[in-house]
Amino acid sequence: MGKLNNKVALITGGNSGIGLATAELFVSEGAKVAITGRDENTLKDSASKIGSDTLAIKADVLNLSSLDHAYQQVETKMGKIDVLVVNAGIFKGAPLGDFSEELFDEIVDINFKGTFFTVKKALPYLNDGASIVITGSAAAEVGVENASVYSASKAAVRALARNFSADLLSRKIRVNVLSPGHVETPIHERLGLSPEQIKGLREELASGVPVKRVGTAEEMAKGYLFLASDDSSFVLGAEIVMDGGWSQL
Ligand code: NAD
Numbered sequence: 001m002g003k004l005n006n007k008v009a010l011i012t013g014g015n016s017g018i019g020l021a022t023a024e025l026f027v028s029e030g031a032k033v034a035i036t037g038r039d040e041n042t043l044k045d046s047a048s049k050i051g052s053d054t055l056a057i058k059a060d061v062l063n064l065s066s067l068d069h070a071y072q073q074v075e076t077k078m079g080k081i082d083v084l085v086v087n088a089g090i091f092k093g094a095p096l097g098d099f100s101e102e103l104f105d106e107i108v109d110i111n112f113k114g115t116f117f118t119v120k121k122a123l124p125y126l127n128d129g130a131s132i133v134i135t136g137s138a139a140a141e142v143g144v145e146n147a148s149v150y151s152a153s154k155a156a157v158r159a160l161a162r163n164f165s166a167d168l169l170s171r172k173i174r175v176n177v178l179s180p181g182h183v184e185t186p187i188h189e190r191l192g193l194s195p196e197q198i199k200g201l202r203e204e205l206a207s208g209v210p211v212k213r214v215g216t217a218e219e220m221a222k223g224y225l226f227l228a229s230d231d232s233s234f235v236l237g238a239e240i241v242m243d244g245g246w247s248q249l
Helices: 017-028 040-050 064-078 101-125 148-167 195-207 217-228
Strands: 008-012 032-037 055-058 081-086 126-135 174-180 239-242
Touching: 008 017, 008 064, 017 032, 017 040, 017 081, 017 217, 032 040, 032 064, 040 055, 055 064, 064 081, 064 101, 081 101, 081 217, 101 126, 101 148, 126 148, 126 217, 148 174, 174 217, 217 239
Parallel strands: 008 032, 008 081, 032 055, 081 126, 126 174, 174 239
Antiparallel strands: none
16 A cells, blocks of 8 residues: 555656656655656656656746646546645856856746745645645755855745645645755756756765765655655644755764
8 A cells, every 4th residue: 555545646847857756756656746847858758767657748937827727637537636746946156256146146046936835826726734845955945056046935935834834734734844965966067057057066066975985865755754644644834855965964
């Protein structure tokens, strides 16, 4: 018997990295899974990897009406949502003196405003008793060069989870945050670096982690499963940090 038998789960950014690994684990635990993302091709490829019943929907959190469309599709094809993983996000940074308003807006619009409206717009489509898991970041707990806006956007979603949990108490909807540390995913490949530079970056990141390695998306998926399932029935407004001790030791 799976931990998510017959549950309907929607994972934003489920076509890549942490979201994809989480979708695969959720299906193996009995869930019916829908994923959203921006790229039609990776959506298709990821859906067939996750399982033939996976619903893949193109939706960009910068276009809020595409979220309405995504929720309507999930309801029509799968029913109301029991687990919502709000995971779509980007990492971008720049030296403080060079930080443009455009870059500020892009990071905040996707990571913070996108998270807020992904949850707000989901409300009519969620079952009472649902679990919402928001992807934060251990970066919100430490000072990192060039990453002030990213870190602040993730600190903001950490605060949202507490307040959303209070807002949704009457519906018994729990909202928690999973905050990864450095994890090997395509997020590093989107920085415009060469393969050698990406390798060097990951080695540098790993050297700063107490356990001397970066994490895997599959390790993160286990945390999402805990927060999504009844195993965490007494956990709300909370944060689980999975970072090899990076922000804690
Ligand atoms: P990834 O780049 O592989 O995945 C990001 C996902 O977000 C993709 O599916 C992408 O399509 C989606 N996305 C980005 N912008 C979007 C938009 N405007 N609309 C819809 N979807 C959008 O990276 P990942 O590492 O799997 O990242 C997943 C989450 O984990 C992000 O929120 C990221 O900030 C967070 N995180 C990652 C790390 C890490 O080291 N990998 C560390 C801490 C937090």
